[in-house]
Amino acid sequence: MEYVAGIDSGSTQAKGVILDEHGSLVGQAILNMERNMSTAAEEVFHLALADAQRRPEEIAFTVATGYGRYRVTFGDLQVTEISCHARGALAEFPATHTVLDIGGQDTKAIRIGDAGEVTDFAMNDKCAAGTGRFLGAASFALELPLSELGSLAMQATAPVKITTTCTVFAESEIIGHLAKGHRPEDVLMGMHHAIATRCASLVRRVGLASEVTFTGGVSRNVAMVTLLQEVLGTPLNVSARAQFMGALGAGLYALDQVRAGRRSAHSQEQEVVL
Amino acid sequence: MTLVVGIDIGSTYTKAVMLDEEKRVLATALRRSGFKPAAATAALYEDLLTNAGVAHQEVTYIATTGYGRYMIPFRHTQITELTCHALATIHHFPTVRTILDIGGQDIKAIRIDERGRVRAFRLNDKCAAGTGAFMEKSAWYLGLTTEDIGPYALRATTPVEISSVCAVFAESEVINHLSTGVAPEDIMSGAITALGGRAVQLMRRVGLEADFALAGGMTQNAAMVTALEAKLGAPLHRPPNGLGQLNGAFGAALLGLRRVERLQTEGHEIPTPGGDGATGETVARRWSTFVPRRKEGQATPVEQVRPLISA
Amino acid sequence: MLTTVESSMISVLERCFELAYADMPEEGQEEDQLGVIGYFPVYFPEEIVHAAGLRPHALLGGGSTTEVRLADARIGSFVCSICHSTTELGLNGTLRPMMGFFAQPICDAAKHMVGIWGRNFPQQPSQLLALPQNANSAAAVRYVYDEYQRLCSVVAEWTGREITDEAVRASIHIYNENRRLQRELTSMKRDEPARVSTAEAYLLIRAGARLRKEQHTALLREALDTLRERPVRPRDKPRVVFLGGFCEQPPLGMIEVIEDTCFIVADDLLLGQRWITEDVPEEGDPIWALAESYIERSASSPVQYDARKPKEGMLMHMLQEARAEAVILAAAKFCEPGLDDQLALSRHLDAQKIPCLVLEFEEKMTSFEQMAMQVETFAESLLFR
């Protein structure tokens, strides 16, 4: 039995998955980025191996994705997270035609054709950057863990209208609204709405086509999912493994390589053949 | 005897200072503003009285400043933090003509005259905001406390460049540098240099007239002070014995004292609290808060400009 | 307890507010059953469209109440708010009733608006009215005349309504009367700022961008009569000139924050409504009269080059005429012409030792704490001089 690895080396988190030769996930691991990308990738790789109870030499091929993909020293091939998120989303939800991924650094909308190919993609221009970070600012200001923001927002009864999506002013805006006596949940809902609107406009850049799959950590935020469905007017697929979509996609690309008869050469530069 | 209180209600901290007629600091107090600044301030005021060991009725005059200056019903008057900083600074350093105030949300450069009157001032562009907060966040990413930043950055050997003006992108740069294994002290020092550069740029816009003084949160940040003094090629005066954070409150108190003196020399009695509306007066009708009759789904009320005060 | 004068003033202003911030009326719903031609700032020869029996509709952006949902997918985030919100109003259907859309080459973003309109609303004709940036050539008036003639035929083609000289002359007469009343209001505000606030004057003039001019004239008359009756309580506030309202409109809240501590005795708000500064000749070729007035009887703005109107000189003249002691220089975020002039003027004022406050705004602003702080400090620095 041969195995492959997919490593998603983002700037704030590293994720890794191990797939068997049928493409089923046998191990996964996630790690908050410490000092150095390369070491973090190594670490997450070994954690995933441990989770799958496999040894490094059993891994026939490794594909790296994410901003740090060229720093994954043991990666055999680098593929961008655009292709990987699309591939991962398709594996989980085969009817996917649009992928939305909200990350801390970037928000991406990906359009997928009927043959499962990426036909178009859009990433936030500078000022819409880090829409995910906008939530980080909220948790900072409200002194709440990120994971609780969504559920709290859902309790809103009179959402506040928030016009700025400038992350810099998010905190002061929140404090301002609270000082005016608005309830935290109402302010939070306002913020979520502002972000959802921003992300929706990104999806519109590539053209909305159902089914829509929502990937990335933020997809676990219930308020965000609800609002996006409302703003986009279509239900969203959300996988339990939403955070691992990139890594999963990378793993599947690795599997392609193995099926095409290629084996790990641990060379940095290989011609990308998708 | 005259007891004057200055309260600075900032977005993160609320600070208070009590002075006597000799401008001696009798007591100071500090609290997080939290979500209910009015309540926080009331509590803070109690702290101040306790610290000073005086009772409510002994206090002659209360002046408020900071973004919450209108939220405090028991004030006599309110004044903006810029005017307060100017007064406080000239009190400590009669030769200062340009003040730099680095706050959490914005940087302010103020030109003053020999009597501490504001002559010109400039705030950073919207897109260069959030600088102080950016320092805090960076420190947080690096696993440091705000206090550590200064000493830490001083250890830098090969500082990196943080080029983004926008705090959000700057943050991304920090994260990226970090993830590529750059030493934290080099990143921090890079961030400080960048911030210092922008601050001096702002000072130029008001004329860059010597001497210079630094106010706000960064006064205790050795690295920042060094960076700024290097850029300015001149020393930066800083408020003495930890008054830095209290500068706004101190200035408000000084102004309150002036007002009391004026009232007494002119033989008026001190008005009852509630704001003498020097600048707090509001127009007959706030059209901006007026909601037009719109088709369904269209009506969205415009935010109230600011809490209207009822004198 | 409000006086009768005050309450009738408020009722007039409420009507103005409704109009000033109302959406475009649905087809046919408008009382006078007119077709509507929309135009993007700054100036547009409304008389020509008015003469066709249509209602010219100044597009003044989405203010702080329009939620931009669709336009952000079409326009970069580094472009001013009024382009985003105007496109949004198009995409969300608010501007559907327009029979046509015009923009002028005031800036590069505005020129793009015509391209955006053409791509997204092919069923709604759109054009650039190519007003000239060279106002100093001997050939300028003739060119504007030709471009206005072209406008006449375009409007006729779009709406099937011919535009006769008699009709244009009649419209000019109506507009001249309206302009006289606007000038009266402006000078009242300048001479007795305590009698009418800038926010009030703003509502009165902005309502005119949503009404047939004859109706607006009646409304202005009523307002002016009431205002003359209004008792005035003089107050001690610094007299300032406000610049920055020539295209994207600052939110009303911003004007009010300024007026809390200052008297705005002169400004460039809604400049397009006041671009022509004198009566347009009512005899001779009316189109020529309009063209000549555009070049010879007009205000100045950061988006119109005219060697006869150096920006610094125009501002100093404004200051003296309004007996103002200080200037507030505002610029819309991402408005390059505005930002360029803001810098030049602030440097000039510094050199002249005239106090000035530099502000940055966006039509969609909703919180004014920081701005209030700056304006109050400015006022304090003026009062404690």
Next chain:
Amino acid sequence: MVSPQTSPIEADARATGQRLINQWLASLGTARERGQPVAYVFVMGNAIEILQSFGFALVFPEINSLQTGVRKAAPDFLAKAEDFGFSPDVCSYVKADVGLMLSNMQHPSGVRMPPPDLAIASNLCNVYIKWAEIWERHFGTPAFVLDIPGKRHAEWRSAPDSATRIADTRWVEGQFRDLIAQCEAITGQRFDPDRLAEIEVNVNEMLRLWIEILAFNRSRPSPYNAMLDGLTYMGVLNAYRGTREGVEFMRLLYAEVADKVARGEGRVSNERFRLIFSGTPCYVNLRRMIELFESHGGVFAAADYLTYAAGGLDSAGLFYDPSRPVESLAEVSTLAAQMGLSNHFFSHHTLAQQVKDYAADGLVYHGIKSCRTVATSMADNREYLTSRYGLPTLYIESDLIDPRYWSDAQIKNRVDAFFEVLEQRTLLAKRG
């Protein structure tokens, strides 16, 4: 794989171009001593022909500014302008030029730029006019604003002999007459129509060749990269427009490109994807940007930028009629503005056409944060073309010369993903 840029014949035209550009820059430094009058002009709408006929030395502040970027000196100049008070939102070309003024006109090329006797700003980019106002304040040189009406909407063309064609041309000609009078006043010489006619003959010849050189890049593989080699060619096209050197350069270039096409030699050794570039380049990282694409075998066969920056003269195959020099200058300038220069406000048609003409596989938009002229409606434009033609497009964002806006990781990420898209498409096409 970046193709060898040292193949002898390519080095030739590029080298000659570089030499001409440097010669021209150097000549500007000595214009004053020669007592040569100096005119500041922009690349879009500039009446160079008239100025040449009066023997003006031509300063292109846009080229000065981009040169600060190419020579990695931009940051200092930008910093000077921002210290002076210019907003980050203002065009970085303007700021670099202000930096130059604040540096005693000492340009990184080593040339001390002369102040203008005359400055012409057209309306084709409104920033030109604000820029010229800055010169008015700094040099006291009044601006000559040349207003050339362009398209009134995307599908709009002024028919020959139509009222508008006549009116627009008359307007432009009127301004040329004003300009000629001003030139006479400045130089103290009479206007010489025959000299203007000679210049126009030269321009016609340069143009005839330029149009064919552009057409050569339709062949596969493309002999040159429109966004690298093309920029050098353009520099000469502007600085030497109407001159003998200009004509000779174009002949040399024509021969070189023709030869390459004949030999089937491409700019990139393994041309895999033919691309169209929309927008202005990033001059600080130009090589890096091109390398990002060429390393994937992607070459820019064409760019709308070439039209804007070449005065739009190629856009409709317009030629001067030297027998009526001034009149025909007015006619051609008017049409060039209509069909070429005002196109970035309606560029969807042109781009669609270029994609067809050059058999392009994809379209790359480069948005400039501080340039509303090219970037305001790129997203809308992109949406329009992708939704209609299903064309693969890429949107990247940086700046003209401000390195602060170039984030390599982000741009590489987008470019790599774009080529993965293109690869997938070819793969699917193969599968049928």
